[in-house]
Amino acid sequence: MPIREVVLKIHSRCDLACDHCYVYEHADQSWRGRPPVISEETLRQVARRLAAYVTESDLTSVGVILHGGEPLLVGPARLRRICAELTRALAPVAELDLRIHTNGVRLDRQHLDVLAEFQVKVGVSLDGDRAANDRHRRDRRGRSSHERVLKALELLRLPEYRHLYQGLLCTVDVANDPVAVHDALTALAPPSLDYLLPHATWQTPPPGSGETSTPYADWLLTVFDRWEEQGRPMQVRVFSSVLSTLRGGPALTESMGLGPADLAVIETDGTFEQADSLKTAFHGAAATGYDVFRHGFAEFARHPGVLARQAGIKGVSETCRRCPVVKSCGGGLYAHRYSAERGFDNPSVYCADLRSFVEGVAERITHRPLAPAVTSRDELELAQLELDRTLLAEMNMILRGSPEWDTAWRLLTSLDSDVATTEQLDTVLAHPYLRPSLLQSRLGPVDLPHLMGAAVAAAVRARVEATLAWDHTDLSVHLPTLGTVGLSRPGRVEFRVSADGFEVLQGPSAQQKEQGNQVAGAEVDARWRPLASLVLPGGPPLLLDDADPYRDCYPTSPTPPLGSSDADAFRERLRTAYALLTERVPDWREGINAPITSTITPLRAGAGLHLGRGGLKALGVAVDFDPEVFVRELLRLGRRARLMALRQVAELSVPGNRAGQLLDLVSDDMGWAVPSTSRAAEAWHRAGRALEELAALPASDLTETGAYLADELRSEWTALHD
Known part of the structure; x- marks a missing residue:
């Protein structure tokens, strides 16, 4: 499993003294021997190593999270140099997803202007209202951090910075009122929320664990019920992850699920470490012995400790392997399994809470009426099509405001409103490789070019006039259910559809014209490769799709396009x-x-x-x-x-x-x-x-x-x- 995300420590000290902090308050105290600030030399070496690894591994994107301590302690000028160096090295070889996680105390306009320049998404730690937050998140003089963080979030929500706002992170304390905490956080309109269990092991059990059998599950389920009442106004990552895994989807958080770890941590001295949460277990638990001056990311990816966290179901304890909710819980966070006797070969110290939480969510989302889809194939196909339409509508909520997509959406709604063209639209929406693209876009960057290609395909099938244009980074445009248009080069592409077919224009000003296919049966241009079909007696034609970029959804690889x-x-x-x-x-x-x-x-x-x-x-x-x-x-x-x-x-x-x-x-x-x-x-x-x-x-x-x-x-x- 390649490394796709790097936590880069740019400052190893903090301006708060949170008593639940895993860096300063738990077993590992290695921060004491590290430089407070990452040096220019170390930064350049990290960037070089990561760029080389991305190229060797043929990765199309990589994420870097600026972290600490408190990363904003580096100041705006140094922060700009850090972002500039990472962008200079990585942007030419992959899509760079830059993020920063901060306590928010020092987040001001100077910092935000730097972050806006490099499109750095901002996550902020906040534990709820003032009473809840100040139980743990005070500065070294014992003063509240709450008001300062609220002022930072007020700035972050201004129109010029709002697009940087990634979300809020809250550490659960069962002594706090769950509804009051959740309402205080949702009032700040975060795009996403996450609730984290406080770091604990079998050696140091979590606070409050003796009061009831499952206090953390009870707390989280109370918040889940409130989130449902609100109509799920934003993603809550731990909830979304359980909802996904219960229905056979992927885990969306490291703390739950069996997904393999793909993260590296680099400290201010250039040392490679495993996940920070391991610092909870014992001194040196996260250490690898590697650093960016002597080792590369490929070597780190093969470290035994990294591989141990990529073993899936084989990597959890025997108790967990027998548990019915293991696909959702994943054995819990790796660090939370530690005991002095058995190392990490245990269930999570939160085992009872995790099972109760997963089963509580499962019971809440179970709809019991009879579904017509179980009695009729036609009903099942209609229900599947409705699912595809729902996923596409979710993409529209994400993409609306983009001029290219707004034009495509108007076209799609126009096709849907006319009985003469709805069937052709449904044929494209029901194409089985459109759904994987929608699901992938739901979890990560939206693949706008593929969705635009689907809109073109719907227009071509319906034989309506339409013009759609967008920036295309590949050398081909796939039109689902129809075929592939070869381009002379990446760049701006414009499709003009008519009742007779379509033509393609390329270039910054769409000056150079490339002929597409006259789909109505006229001459086919050499750059147009239509999909073949197979006609069988007694049944509809079968489409033979060897070109869709999302056909790679099988347990084994598809062939390249066949000769x-x-x-x-x-x-x-x-x-x-x-x-x-x-x-x-x-x-x-x-x-x-x-x-x-x-x-x-x-x-x-x-x-x-x-x-x-x-x-x-x-x-x-x-x-x-x-x-x-x-x-x-x-x-x-x-x-x-x-x-x-x-x-x-x-x-x-x-x-x-x-x-x-x-x-x-x-x-x-x-x-x-x-x-x-x-x-x-x-x-x-x-x-x-x-x-x-x-x-x-x-x-x-x-x-x-x-x-x-x-x-x-x-x-x-x-x-x-x-």
């Missing part, structure tokens, strides 16, 4: 496989579990057949697949695709519980049991045992939709028995 002869051979192999399937199972298109593939993507040789993250209709197939294997696997994958799609639009069980796991097991085993194969009897018996276990669970573990699906599987199992 003409390879594409013909792949199509012929697919025709053979589908003909064999029809011969063996004439009614394979019938039934609720039948595959409804619309798009097939060639995968590298030897990969077999796979579902991706692209939704109900996407299928990845190895270029050298065996037609016999295709026939055996396709119906099983159709069943799995239906279950995956149902989970995306409806609750089947309380997320993360055993009932949901059993539904997966039964459905998968029935996929092996239905065809007449050597594995059928064994799979049928496994499914029966899982159905018995499912029946023994409390009825409340399944929603009405999940219970319907369980009954359907039980009837299918019984029919096979009879």
